[in-house]
Amino acid sequence: MNPSPASKLAVVTGGNAGIGLAVAHEIAARGHRLLLVARDAARLEAAAREIAGGHGGAAEIRVCDLSDAAATEALAADLAALGPDILVNNAGFGDYGPFADLPAQSAAGMIATNIAALTRLTSAVLPAMRARGAGQILNVASTAAFAPLPLAAVYGASKAYVLSFSLALAEELAESGVTVTALCPGPTPTGFAARAGMTRTELFRGAPSTSAEEVAARGVEAMMAGRAMEVVGGTNRLLAFATRFAPRGLLARVTHRAMRERLR
Ligand SMILES: NC(=O)c1ccc[n+]([C@@H]2O[C@H](COP(=O)([O-])OP(=O)(O)OC[C@H]3O[C@@H](n4cnc5c(N)ncnc54)[C@H](OP(=O)(O)O)[C@@H]3O)[C@@H](O)[C@H]2O)c1
Numbered sequence: 001m002n003p004s005p006a007s008k009l010a011v012v013t014g015g016n017a018g019i020g021l022a023v024a025h026e027i028a029a030r031g032h033r034l035l036l037v038a039r040d041a042a043r044l045e046a047a048a049r050e051i052a053g054g055h056g057g058a059a060e061i062r063v064c065d066l067s068d069a070a071a072t073e074a075l076a077a078d079l080a081a082l083g084p085d086i087l088v089n090n091a092g093f094g095d096y097g098p099f100a101d102l103p104a105q106s107a108a109g110m111i112a113t114n115i116a117a118l119t120r121l122t123s124a125v126l127p128a129m130r131a132r133g134a135g136q137i138l139n140v141a142s143t144a145a146f147a148p149l150p151l152a153a154v155y156g157a158s159k160a161y162v163l164s165f166s167l168a169l170a171e172e173l174a175e176s177g178v179t180v181t182a183l184c185p186g187p188t189p190t191g192f193a194a195r196a197g198m199t200r201t202e203l204f205r206g207a208p209s210t211s212a213e214e215v216a217a218r219g220v221e222a223m224m225a226g227r228a229m230e231v232v233g234g235t236n237r238l239l240a241f242a243t244r245f246a247p248r249g250l251l252a253r254v255t256h257r258a259m260r261e262r263l264r
Pocket residue numbers: 013014015016017018019020037038039040041043064065066067068090091092093094113140141142143184185186187188189190191192193195
């Protein structure tokens with residue numbers, strides 16, 4: 001579909017792979033223009049070509065390492081000037097193992113990418129969105145946001161932040177015309193689990209997984225409808241609901257089991 005004069009500009013972080021690329025396709029299919037942000041330039045170029053080929057519309061790219069505070073700040077300044085209509089904070093990663101055994105820089109990188117960059121880019125785009133009385137922000141959290149996650153303690157906590165931050169912002173902005181949506185997928189077959197070292201866990205080997213395309217479709221639909229939260233999949237919705245009634249210590253024991261490696 002070719003962008004119409006009414007087409008919006010959407011920025012998608014982590015838009016060169018997995019859920020972010022699928023979200024970019026969903027947005028492009030609605031006739032909107034894209035700016036894809038990630039570190040890998042070759043994959044960004046391939047994603048932009050794929051989107052232009054599939055939907056006709058323009059996709060620009062921006063190489064940026066969101067774990068680098070200075071690079072994030074430069075991107076934030078550019079986004080403040082650009083004034084996108086849609087921001088999708090999707091870039092993120094996890095790691096796997098007992099916290100005490102993991103390199104400190106992995107936790108720092110996760111906090112910088114999953115939390116600090118998401119927060120900074122949100123603060124960069126909000127003034128123009130509020131002034132226009134229109135704008136949509138989609139923050140990719142996870143079902144990991146609903147319970148402590150032993151063996152991925154920082155990752156789980158980072159997603160709890162994304163959910164809490166997004167729900168609070170959605171409420172603050174309720175009368176402004178700007179919407180904030182937290183997207184909570186469960187295990188999804190992308191490069192995420194391999195990068196995080198989680199492919200052999202009960203969680204990734206046992207759980208029914210939803211495709212990145214389905215996650216993206218649900219997320220973009222929820223964002224367009226202005227819903228504050230979207231948990232993807234019936235089982236995940238049930239589990240997320242159930243966590244409200246379970247003691248947190250018990251939750252941590254259950255998720256600890258799910259995060260152990262299955263050896264056969
Ligand atoms: N897959 C799952 O099971 C699952 C479940 C729930 C939530 N999520 C969340 O969904 C989001 C997308 O993950 P995915 O499953 O699509 O994983 P993925 O295939 O590994 O994609 C991650 C994306 O984030 C980008 N990225 C990572 N670190 C970055 C950095 N420092 N700076 C800029 N971009 C960076 C990557 O691009 P470059 O490597 O080129 O930078 C890539 O585009 C993440 O926030 C993840 O936590 C995933």
